[in-house]
Amino acid sequence: MSGVDAPAKQATATLPVFYAYLRNSFSPYDFSVQLCSGAACAVLLSGKKWRRARIQKFSKGDSVLVDLVDKGTENIISICNLRPLFKVFGRLPPLAMRCRMKDVNMNDLAAAKVNDFQKLISSFGGLVRVELADVSTVPFLVNLYHPTVEGRNLGLSFYCPNEQAGENARRRRWEEKLARMEGNFASDENSDERSSDELSSLPNFVLHLERYSFL
Incomplete structure (x- = not known):
């Protein structure tokens, strides 16, 4: 790694560029000891693309099932194509959900x-x-x-027919709820208008009495 700054010091560091320098920095044995199921890692796809991943489980031999957290898919990777994921590349949350x-x-x-x-x-x-x-x-x-x-x-x-009927029923309930909400909103507006009109038509002494009763 001589001549290569740590990721935190590289303002334009990208995962593919950085891991290209680390191709032979970790042995498969060292890597397998450090990581376990559920751990974050970087994986090499098609021999040229590094991607963030999470280890799902270790398979027989040297294969590992990983979840590609930025694509939302799973892939079986050889353990020799796995590397630890440095913190600078783990700050963003997963960009895809399965x-x-x-x-x-x-x-x-x-x-x-x-x-x-x-x-x-x-x-x-x-x-x-x-x-x-x-x-x-x-x-x-x-x-x-x-x-x-x-x-x-x-x-x-x-x-299926039963599931579609249930979905249609849920859609009707949602539409009815929206209609009720719109109806309640219209009722509130009408109520405010009636209250204003009723107050304006009352004699002055009644208005004074009502104000007095709330003091």
């Missing part, structure tokens, strides 16, 4: 529906609204909604 759609069984998906869904997402420029439905397990369970149309669940075509 998720799957709630109430959707991947084994039941037809290719035609998947293709239609991909085209639908592409038509939004790949941008949708995501609702975290359950974070007690990994991957997280989510609902995907139209980016601009309130309450439009993009996963309806994947649901």
Whole structure:
């Protein structure tokens, strides 16, 4: 590492550039002793790209299952392509979360529906609204909604009949709640207007009595 400053001293330090200098700085034995399941690390992908990861478990031989925290995917990596993750590269939180759609069984998906869904997402420029439905397990369970149309669940075509009926019922409840909120807001405005009109029509001595009673 002679001639290479520590990461904290490099204003423009990047993970790929920095780890390129450390290709042979750690032996597989030293690395395996230092890290364990759940530990943060840097992994070399395709022999040229360094990425942040978290160790899921050690497999047989010299393979390790890792979670690529900035891509939201898992990968099996040879232990010789792992390095400790320095703090300067661990300050940012993970840039991706592993998720799957709630109430959707991947084994039941037809290719035609998947293709239609991909085209639908592409038509939004790949941008949708995501609702975290359950974070007690990994991957997280989510609902995907139209980016601009309130309450439009993009996963309806994947649901079984019973699940789709439940989703439709939940959407109706949400719309009814919005309607009630709008109705209450309108009632409050009308109430304020009536109160103002009623007060202005009362005799002066009544207004004085009412003010006196609150003192």
